Amino acid sequence: MARFTGKKAKETPALNMGSMSDIIFMLLFFFMTITTMRESSLYVKITVPKATETVKLEKKSLVSYINVGVPMQGEFQKKYGTESRIQLNDMISEVSDIPLFVESELQARVEADRPFVTFSIKADKDTKMGLISDIKEELRNTGAFKIFYNAAKGERK
Amino acid sequence: MGRKTPGLNTSSMSDISFLLLAFFLLVSNINTDQGIARRLPPPLPKEQKEDIQIKERNIFVVKINFADRIQFNGELGDIHDLKDRAKEFLGNPNNDPNLPEKTQIDIPLLGKMDVSKGVISLQNDRGTSYDVYIAVQNELTAAINEMRDELSREKFGKKYSDLNDKQLDAIDMAIPVAISEAEPTKIGEKK
Numbered sequence: 001m002a003r004f005t006g007k008k009a010k011e012t013p014a015l016n017m018g019s020m021s022d023i024i025f026m027l028l029f030f031f032m033t034i035t036t037m038r039e040s041s042l043y044v045k046i047t048v049p050k051a052t053e054t055v056k057l058e059k060k061s062l063v064s065y066i067n068v069g070v071p072m073q074g075e076f077q078k079k080y081g082t083e084s085r086i087q088l089n090d091m092i093s094e095v096s097d098i099p100l101f102v103e104s105e106l107q108a109r110v111e112a113d114r115p116f117v118t119f120s121i122k123a124d125k126d127t128k129m130g131l132i133s134d135i136k137e138e139l140r141n142t143g144a145f146k147i148f149y150n151a152a153k154g155e156r157k
Numbered sequence: 158m159g160r161k162t163p164g165l166n167t168s169s170m171s172d173i174s175f176l177l178l179a180f181f182l183l184v185s186n187i188n189t190d191q192g193i194a195r196r197l198p199p200p201l202p203k204e205q206k207e208d209i210q211i212k213e214r215n216i217f218v219v220k221i222n223f224a225d226r227i228q229f230n231g232e233l234g235d236i237h238d239l240k241d242r243a244k245e246f247l248g249n250p251n252n253d254p255n256l257p258e259k260t261q262i263d264i265p266l267l268g269k270m271d272v273s274k275g276v277i278s279l280q281n282d283r284g285t286s287y288d289v290y291i292a293v294q295n296e297l298t299a300a301i302n303e304m305r306d307e308l309s310r311e312k313f314g315k316k317y318s319d320l321n322d323k324q325l326d327a328i329d330m331a332i333p334v335a336i337s338e339a340e341p342t343k344i345g346e347k348k
């Protein structure tokens with residue numbers, strides 16, 4: 001009861017910072033739950049085509065990406081040329097590598113989840129359909145039927 | 158009683174957690190991927206060589222050539238007409254004898270429904286650009302989505318996107334995604 005004893009506080013009391021870290025931790029956990037980790041870095045340049053009827057890609061943990069595009073300028077173009085290539089995980093690959101990739105992606109999941117694994121084709125808009133058709137054919141023959149064409153939401157001109 | 162333990166200085170704790178927070182903000186991304194979902198048909202059995210015969214009235218052929226020009230049923234067309242043409246084809250509201258037949262299917266929640274037998278056949282060239290291919294897929298999806306939305310408003314009085322799982326399944330059965338993709342042609346391929 002310092003207030004009534006007549007003793008006047010000259011200095012402002014120090015703020016209790018003890019709960020500050022708790023608040024920050026709460027923020028941290030919030031962001032950790034709503035975000036996903038960034039994918040492996042891309043070696044190919046991708047500008048996805050625009051579409052109006054897009055849907056969200058659900059269940060990120062059940063998605064495997066197939067990136068298609070022209071290798072990035074600089075050392076990648078020197079190494080892999082300027083034609084469209086496929087990037088699986090961290091490697092520039094051939095169409096014939098897809099069955100193995102599909103197999104390893106399926107093996108990485110629990111057995112109950114395997115039928116729901118989606119293969120997302122993230123391709124540059126200037127890619128020729130020949131390559132995409134080859135990828136689709138390989139996926140079809142390997143038994144990966146759920147596919148997803150990545151596209152940005154937006155009006156086409 | 159022993160001596161009082163001196164209070165720990167925890168003011169730098171918040172700095173540490175701020176660092177962690179900043180780190181996670183940098184390495185993670187919030188935006189979810191958007192796109193068009195499709196299901197591939199299972200591979201054909203080896204013995205089956207002949208194509209399944211489909212009546213001409215039940216098929217709507219969309220072709221895209223190597224120069225990204227679009228053709229509907231043999232005549233040159235524009236992508237802006239594609240949605241309406243596809244809706245007209247799949248819906249066949251006036252039971253036109255040149256447009257697809259319908260079969261009656263008993264669907265839970267909806268009762269007996271006329272389900273179109275129409276199939277949209279999509280064929281592209283190996284030289285077609287992915288951009289135009291997605292544009293065509295987008296228009297076809299738009300046609301199907303609009304039809305589903307109309308049916309859903311008629312039957313349930315709600316938007317298609319607001320329906321529950323059972324209602325969604327019922328609508329999906331009444332208006333299936335009937336897109337068949339043919340083997341691409343090889344005219345525009347550079348060797």
